[in-house]
Amino acid sequence: MLFKTTVIIGLGIIGGSLAGALKKFGVSERLIGITRSDAYKRAANIGLIDIGYPLDNLGSVLKDVDLIILAVPIRKICAFIPEIIPIVKQGCIITDVGSTKHAIIAVSNTFSREGVFFIGGHPMAGSEKTGFEAGSAELFQNRPYAIVKGENTPDEIVTKISEMVTKIGAIPIQLDSKTHDRIVAGISHLPQMLAIALMNVIGKENDQDKRFFQMSGPAFIEMTRIAGSSFSVWEDIIISNRLNVSNMLQNLTAELERLQKSVEKLSTKKDFEQANAYRKRLLNG
Incomplete structure (x- = not known):
């Protein structure tokens, strides 16, 4: 041992x-x-x-x-x-x-x-x-x-x-500590913030029309699973890595704004193709 x-x-x-x-x-x-x-x-x-x-x-x-x-x-x-x-x-x-x-x-x-x-x-x-x-x-x-x-x-x-x-x-x-904190801000802390935002957006819609939750399927439930995480666990994480998390949120906001424009122009094909390619690279290591 x-x-x-x-x-x-x-x-x-x-x-x-x-x-x-x-x-x-x-x-x-x-x-x-x-x-x-x-x-x-x-x-x-x-x-x-x-x-x-x-x-x-x-x-x-x-x-x-x-x-x-x-x-x-x-x-x-x-x-x-x-x-x-x-x-x-x-x-x-x-x-x-x-x-x-x-x-x-x-x-x-x-x-x-x-x-x-x-x-x-x-x-x-x-x-x-x-x-x-x-x-x-x-x-x-x-x-x-x-x-x-x-x-x-x-x-x-x-x-x-x-x-x-x-x-x-x-x-x-x-890896070194600075690199670690920047990476986890993107792959761990950003998904947590995204789940919270998504849950709150749809939760507010559901307050007006309860069919939002009634019609929720596996995709929405899976994407919001970590919205159930405890703030007592996440408080220290956000405090100790707030700059990196804030930077990743800025990146996400910019990407969502760009995606919104693609939706308005009915030109999202490249967005799907790029995401599909990144996803394959993720799964294939």
Whole structure:
């Protein structure tokens, strides 16, 4: 196994799914869960983790572990890093699953300590649902998993975390924090904003005529699935990546305005052809 003892702080859908994956694919001998609520008790009861603790036990639990995974919102990750780094043993690896990376890596660089290694992580998997009950050990299968080095992250730590990612079925992709945040603004955060906008546009139409919802088929339901996402999850993402998200929204607005003109001129054939070609490239890798 890669790790003797792993601690996961936060057992939401990602933290819970990671716990299941690390256990199922033999990555860590012992799994400890730490949560703010009593979720650690429920997770231990079903065998998702070996043992759990509340947050106020942080210091005593973390002093002799090999891997710590921060599976909490971004601002909490940034708050945990300076608290955790001074108390862990030499050789400990700390990683996270935050949806943006630049702010997190900046904090880890500021509070770096010799012999303790931080490496950013972001599995491109999830759901509009919350809680470990909605998770799955198979959640990461064939999904990209971003790996972002800190200033002092040795190559051997990158290799070890990449091996962990591969063992749980994901595909490790290394990139820097700025590039990561720009890319996810387009492929993750923009679709979330688009789903919200689409849902609100049609929701307001439905307020005037309830047949809008009554006649909704799979296409509309699928495109608005993530409109059900929790703001408590997305608030930190938007705050930490607002410039990139705003830029992507500007790009989308310009494209929609151009598409509107194409519709008015009955000249959308090229738009469909271009989108079809991009879609094929996406699916073919």
